[in-house]
Amino acid sequence: MYRIRFHGRGGQGMKTASRIIGTALFLAGYEVQDAPRYGAERRGAPIFAYVRADRRSINERGVIDRPDLVAVADDSLVALPAAGVRQGIDSHTVLLLHGRTPGAAWQERLNLAGPVFTLAPAAHVEAGHASAARVVGAVARLLGVVDRDTLIAAIRRELAGLGDSELAANTRDALAAYDELADQHGAVAEGGAVVSRDFLPPRWIELGLDVAALAAPAIHAPATSTAVQTGLWRTVRPVIDHARCNRCWWLCSTFCPESAIAVGGDRVPVIDYDHCKGCLVCVTQCPTHAIDVEPEEEGTPEGGRS
Amino acid sequence: MTEIKSLRDLPARHLLGAGTPMCGGCGGLEALHQVYDLLGEKTVFVNAAGCMTLLAVYPFTPFRGSWLYTAMASAPAGAQGVRDALDILRGQGRITPEEDLQVVVLTGDGSAYGMGLAATSGAMDRGLDFLYLCYDNEGYGNTGQQYSAATPHGAHTATSRGALGYPGYKKDLFSIWAAHRPAYVATVSPAHPVDLARKIETARTRQGPRLVIALSPCPTGWDYDPAETVAIGKLAVECGAWPLKEYRDGRVEHTRVPKKRRPVVEYLERQGRFRHLFHPVRQDALLAEIQARVDGYWAGATATGD
Numbered sequence: 045m046y047r048i049r050f051h052g053r054g055g056q057g058m059k060t061a062s063r064i065i066g067t068a069l070f071l072a073g074y075e076v077q078d079a080p081r082y083g084a085e086r087r088g089a090p091i092f093a094y095v096r097a098d099r100r101s102i103n104e105r106g107v108i109d110r111p112d113l114v115a116v117a118d119d120s121l122v123a124l125p126a127a128g129v130r131q132g133i134d135s136h137t138v139l140l141l142h143g144r145t146p147g148a149a150w151q152e153r154l155n156l157a158g159p160v161f162t163l164a165p166a167a168h169v170e171a172g173h174a175s176a177a178r179v180v181g182a183v184a185r186l187l188g189v190v191d192r193d194t195l196i197a198a199i200r201r202e203l204a205g206l207g208d209s210e211l212a213a214n215t216r217d218a219l220a221a222y223d224e225l226a227d228q229h230g231a232v233a234e235g236g237a238v239v240s241r242d243f244l245p246p247r248w249i250e251l252g253l254d255v256a257a258l259a260a261p262a263i264h265a266p267a268t269s270t271a272v273q274t275g276l277w278r279t280v281r282p283v284i285d286h287a288r289c290n291r292c293w294w295l296c297s298t299f300c301p302e303s304a305i306a307v308g309g310d311r312v313p314v315i316d317y318d319h320c321k322g323c324l325v326c327v328t329q330c331p332t333h334a335i336d337v338e339p340e341e342e343g344t345p346e347g348g349r350s
Numbered sequence: 351m352t353e354i355k356s357l358r359d360l361p362a363r364h365l366l367g368a369g370t371p372m373c374g375g376c377g378g379l380e381a382l383h384q385v386y387d388l389l390g391e392k393t394v395f396v397n398a399a400g401c402m403t404l405l406a407v408y409p410f411t412p413f414r415g416s417w418l419y420t421a422m423a424s425a426p427a428g429a430q431g432v433r434d435a436l437d438i439l440r441g442q443g444r445i446t447p448e449e450d451l452q453v454v455v456l457t458g459d460g461s462a463y464g465m466g467l468a469a470t471s472g473a474m475d476r477g478l479d480f481l482y483l484c485y486d487n488e489g490y491g492n493t494g495q496q497y498s499a500a501t502p503h504g505a506h507t508a509t510s511r512g513a514l515g516y517p518g519y520k521k522d523l524f525s526i527w528a529a530h531r532p533a534y535v536a537t538v539s540p541a542h543p544v545d546l547a548r549k550i551e552t553a554r555t556r557q558g559p560r561l562v563i564a565l566s567p568c569p570t571g572w573d574y575d576p577a578e579t580v581a582i583g584k585l586a587v588e589c590g591a592w593p594l595k596e597y598r599d600g601r602v603e604h605t606r607v608p609k610k611r612r613p614v615v616e617y618l619e620r621q622g623r624f625r626h627l628f629h630p631v632r633q634d635a636l637l638a639e640i641q642a643r644v645d646g647y648w649a650g651a652t653a654t655g656d
Binding site: 054055086087088089207208260263266267268269270271272273274277278292293294295297298299300301302303304306307316318319321322323324325327328329 | 357358360362364365366367368369370371372373374375376377379380383384391405406408409410411412413414415540541543569570575576577578579580581625629630
């Protein structure tokens with residue numbers, strides 16, 4: 045059975061990517077499950093989707109914790125514990141990362157025994173956008189059981205509603221990635237059956253139950269949400285050019301949905317990169333166009349992502 | 351009461367903590383942070399189930415005071431209980447008038463326009479002293495944008511996928527509320543922060559049921575780039591689809607009447623949820639009907655204000 049796990053950020057299209065791969069495998073004669081994880085997924089936040097495919101009936105359900113292939117739309121997710129990219133990866137797992145860092149560097153950084161392939165963003169692909177089609181093409185190639193025509197048919201079936209030009213662009217991007225990875229055809233091996241008698245309980249430390257007063261204390265501290273670094277959702281960052289800022293002080297700060305732009309008595313706005321999600325409302329609303337957009341990987345290191 | 355004349359009179363300090371799980375570019379969060387700045391820290395929120403349930407996921411909260419979570423239809427009942435408890439504490443002299451709290455229901459349109467409407471009606475009948483804030487993103491956004499009673503005619507939702515979109519019409523909740531003759535009813539838009547601030551100041555200083563609907567552009571549910579949240583909010587007002595108005599002392603007044611309304615198609619064509627009205631075939635009859643309904647509204651409206 046193939047067990048494929050997709051990671052991305054809400055809005056990058058990985059849920060759709062999993063559907064396309066599921067459909068492609070179905071058209072190739074497999075029994076297929078594909079499902080995104082339902083939860084508090086939000087645009088920019090980590091999301092998960094799962095595909096299982098087998099020639100026989102699939103009796104497994106739920107999340108995939110022993111993946112044969114892990115496909116990641118945005119390699120900044122690897123460092124994010126909540127994204128769980130590395131969960132259950134062993135030496136047979138193929139890791140596919142969309143990003144510019146070479147696979148060998150990731151193997152060394154993460155001490156991985158299994159193969160790591162990276163898929164550089166296409167020249168016309170903006171950071172964080174439209175990576176899903178390339179991931180679809182690469183996954184199809186790495187599986188080795190989806191031919192070109194089946195891939196094209198699956199994309200058409202899932203994306204026909206978007207109109208001809210979107211369909212053509214996605215098909216083109218997927219096929220380009222499919223061709224780029226021609227040398228890795230069939231690099232993913234099907235995992236064996238998982239049977240309950242082989243189940244090993246995780247080596248967790250069992251903690252006894254505390255009384256409610258200890259386990260669920262009242263929160264008296266205000267605005268504790270600031271401990272959550274939503275700046276990690278960002279793929280691009282707004283940067284204020286203070287030379288062009290006319291110190292109106294209220295505009296970007298009032299319109300920022302996140303309360304992530306503060307202004308002091310000197311009227312200078314300051315962006316809180318620990319929490320800015322990169323929506324760029326400030327960029328569109330600044331009357332003097334004093335806020336520029338930079339791809340996140342070129343952002344200054346003193347910003348939120350360290 | 352603080353008089354709000356221009357953007358410079360808006361609060362410079364933001365009370366709502368960053369780091370919430372709302373989507374990047376969330377129009378509802380933009381409205382909430384503007385409202386919270388005006389209401390101040392002595393506010394207790396009673397939250398009907400919806401997107402904003404996720405604001406205060408234990409142990410994190412963006413608020414600086416208490417937050418109570420209720421089932422979808424029962425937020426006004428929760429607010430009644432909180433208000434009664436505060437009144438009892440005041441009656442017994444256990445809190446001073448200065449320590450009293452403003453009780454605010456926070457709810458999405460799914461609850462406000464639909465399953466929570468009976469409880470809201472009852473709270474108005476009882477003259478409950480509370481503020482009711484509906485962030486209206488015109489669908490059940492938290493679960494994937496299924497249609498609600500607030501969905502506009504023709505919009506594509508997860509449950510209205512036909513060629514002509516949602517066949518129903520957006521419910522006139524403002525008029526339903528105003529028919530109860532409560533202390534105050536208003537529509538606001540976070541893209542118009544001065545108008546919003548004036549109305550929240552009015553609502554804050556009145557006694558009895560005070561109800562406010564904030565049109566909350568939703569990049570995820572309406573399918574547009576998050577950076578456009580404010581631009582789309584402004585267009586909704588400028589094309590006349592979202593009238594800014596208030597009801598008090600038995601009268602409805604429009605607080606902003608667009609001198610020359612922009613064509614509604616300018617608002618619709620920027621949102622993916624209306625894409626099917628333009629591609630592959632332009633649905634001229636439906637577009638004309640939507641425009642005619644907006645024109646008909648304004649022909650019947652008593653135009654006052656600026």
